[in-house]
Amino acid sequence: MKILITITGDNVAPRFDMVSALLIASYDSHGLTEKPRTLLMARPSPEELCSLILKENITLVICGGIEERHYKYLSWKKVEIFDSVIGPVSEVLDLAIKNRLRAGTILHSARNVNSD
Amino acid sequence: MxxxxxxxxxxxxxxxxxxxxxxxxxxxxxxxxxxxxxxxxxxxxxxxxxxxxxxxxxxxxxxxxxxxxxxxxxxxxxxxxxxxxxxxxxxxxxxxxxxxxxxxxxxxxxxxxxxxxxxxxLSSFQHAERNTSGADSKGKILGHSPKMQEAFELIPVLARTDASLLITGETGTGKDMIAEVIHQSSKRARQPFVKINCGALPESLLESELFGHVRGAFTGAVTDKPGMFRLAQNGTIFLTEIGDLPLSLQVKLLTVLDDREFYPVGGSKKVKVNVRVIAATHRSLREQVRKGLFREDLFYRLNVLRIHLPPLREREGDIRLLLDHFLRDFVSQLGSHIRGFSTTCLELLLAYGFSGNVRELRNIVEYAANICPGELITPEHLPKYIFAQAGDRESGAHKPSASDPSRGEQRPHAPTKTETRISENWQKTERDMILDAMKKTGGNRTKAADLLGWGRTTLWRKLKAL
Missing domain, CATH: 3.30.450.20 (PAS domain)
Incomplete structure (x- = not known):
């Protein structure tokens, strides 16, 4: 199985349509099967990103906000999407591999504890 | 603190x-x-x-x-x-x-x-603006030609009703954009706009995509699937390439249009939907009906309202407008310093046939904007196939495409004044290009042909005609 996470810095990017950095990781029931790789797109384009997702045979997309039309398109193409995810990429990836991530997850580590 | x-x-x-x-x-x-x-x-x-x-x-x-x-x-x-x-x-x-x-x-x-x-x-403001101004409803679609103005005038009228709509026009004329603009201008604007290409999927899959299926309906149907009609509930479904819809599904679509309800694949319970249907095709549906490939009753059911988008060659003055528009777009995207097209390049593009219409024009501009390193796009920054087609057209080889919906329905096409002028311009342009290439290569025909992107025999033929 193959995951794609839209990223900004060390975190999941807030918007699918504005992202230009991606992390792609392959995994099976034992964990990661290879080192995750980072990909940079020439420019943010949701259409090109959707094409890339299909070309790379991604099975799970983890992102922040995504428009309904892109969500529907990818769902129609049998790609699972966990959207509205907020948190550091490494933790998000770890949870996804352990099948403990869901759409809308906000990780505790994403919060600024000082501001509470 | x-x-x-x-x-x-x-x-x-x-x-x-x-x-x-x-x-x-x-x-x-x-x-x-x-x-x-x-x-x-x-x-x-x-x-x-x-x-x-x-x-x-x-x-x-x-x-x-x-x-x-x-x-x-x-x-x-x-x-x-x-x-x-x-x-x-x-x-x-x-x-x-x-x-x-x-x-x-x-x-x-x-x-x-x-x-x-x-x-x-600002959604409500934008919605109100769309409803009060007909000019705004055309959105991002550009065109000053009389034929496009006719189409723009129809948009607010077509948006006001829920009747089925058929959009016809050659490939690349903007059928998808018009459908979306009509949806956005309608009272269903805040509801889903679902597009499905009837020609992109095999019959068995298409039925499930359109109407959904219930769990266990066929091997692999492990969960219920709502289907595009249900996803578009209260909104608009846009069936593009309707001319490619298999006959068996045409019957089912006719039922949905008539009764507003259908059975999902493998289901025993009828599903009611409130969806506006917009269909589009680049084929002549009348021709398809005549050949027995499209149901006549469905044709009349879809053909309640109709809008035809003219091909670019019939949109006088719009080519220049679109060239400038797309160039501005790509220049800002790429951050380049291109100021415009050279006169020769412009003459060449204005004389080109654009069988792929606006889509082809956009692609050509994108290609040129990417290739051109300077401030002015010249013929050498254009895709090579343009020269081949221009040459063919000059020698009378250009024929309307087989998929042209207007084929057989229009009057024989006599060259207009503009076309004659364009043809003369092209001859001059081509002559200049050949001379220029021959000068650059010191008279070497093989190298000159390479430079022009032609075969050696093509160059030979054209040299003889000079």
Missing amino acids: PISSTIFVESVSLVEILNGVPLGIVLLDSSLCVLRMNRFFEALTGYSEEDALGVPGNFIIRSDLHTRGQVYQQILKSGESLIQEGTIINCHRKKLPILFTISPLHDNQGQIAGLIIVLED
């Missing part, structure tokens, strides 16, 4: 004041994390205050003002307010046009302690 202890802890009533304002308001602390938000902001973004508390604001607001929080950082540093239009994507996956007003908040010592961000939803 966190802003919460200086402003909010003792001022509980402030939250009530914020809730009384019919605009989305969020307060960020000095580290740009969410401190407070009002109810309207919760409704706009879909996040509750409890969920968002302490999370960096840009992950909650999800605007297009920045990608890594630089805008908020800049305001925090400069202390200058910002008012700017943009968009957000909320938790319901809706993209909303927003007017952002971002201002710094100061503590008792006059130091910037955080930001107040006010979000004004």
Whole structure:
């Protein structure tokens, strides 16, 4: 199985349509099967990103906000999407591999504890 | 010191004041994390205050003002307010046009302690503008030619009704865009617009995609699937390439259009839908009916309203307009310094046939904008196939495409004055190009042909004709 996470810095990017950095990781029931790789797109384009997702045979997309039309398109193409995810990429990836991530997850580590 | 202890802890009533304002308001602390938000902001973004508390604001607001929080950082540093239009994507996956007003908040010592961000939803304004102005309804579609003006005038009329609509036109004429504009101008604008290409899927899959299936309907149907008609509930479904819809599904579509209900694949319970159907095709449906490939009853059912989009060759004056428009777009995207097209290049493009219509024109401009290193696009920055086609047309080899829906329905095409002028211009351009290539290669025909992107025999033939 193959995951794609839209990223900004060390975190999941807030918007699918504005992202230009991606992390792609392959995994099976034992964990990661290879080192995750980072990909940079020439420019943010949701259409090109959707094409890339299909070309790379991604099975799970983890992102922040995504428009309904892109969500529907990818769902129609049998790609699972966990959207509205907020948190550091490494933790998000770890949870996804352990099948403990869901759409809308906000990780505790994403919060600024000082501001509470 | 966190802003919460200086402003909010003792001022509980402030939250009530914020809730009384019919605009989305969020307060960020000095580290740009969410401190407070009002109810309207919760409704706009879909996040509750409890969920968002302490999370960096840009992950909650999800605007297009920045990608890594630089805008908020800049305001925090400069202390200058910002008012700017943009968009957000909320938790319901809706993209909303927003007017952002971002201002710094100061503590008792006059130091910037955080930001107040006010979000004004502009959707209703845009919706109202669309309803009151016919000119705006054409949206991003460009065209000054009389034929396009006719089409634009039809859009508000077509948007007012729920009747089925058939859009015809050659490939690349903008059928998809017109369908979306009509949906956006209709009262269903805030509901889904679902597009499906009837020619892209095999018959068995297409039925399931359109009408959904129930669990166990066939091997691999492990869960219920709603299908596109149900996904488009209360909105519009756009069936593109309707001419490629298999006959068996045409019957089912006819039933949906007549009764507004259908059975999902393998289902025994009828599903009712309230969906407007817009269909499009580049084929001549009349011809398809005559050949027995399209049901006549469905043709008449779809053909309640009809809009035909003219090919680019019939849109006098629009080629120049579109060339400039797309060039501006690509120049700003690529950050290049291209100022425009050279006269020769422009003459060449104006004389070109554009069988792929606006789509082809856009691709040609994109190619040229990427290839051109300087400030002026010249013929050498254009795709080579353009020269081949121009040459063919000159020798009378150009024929209308087999898929042209207007084929056989139009009067024989006599060359217009403009076309004659264009043909003369092309001959001159081609002559100049050949001479230029021959000069550059010192008279070597093989190298000159390579330079021009032609075969050696083509160059030989053209040289003889000079």
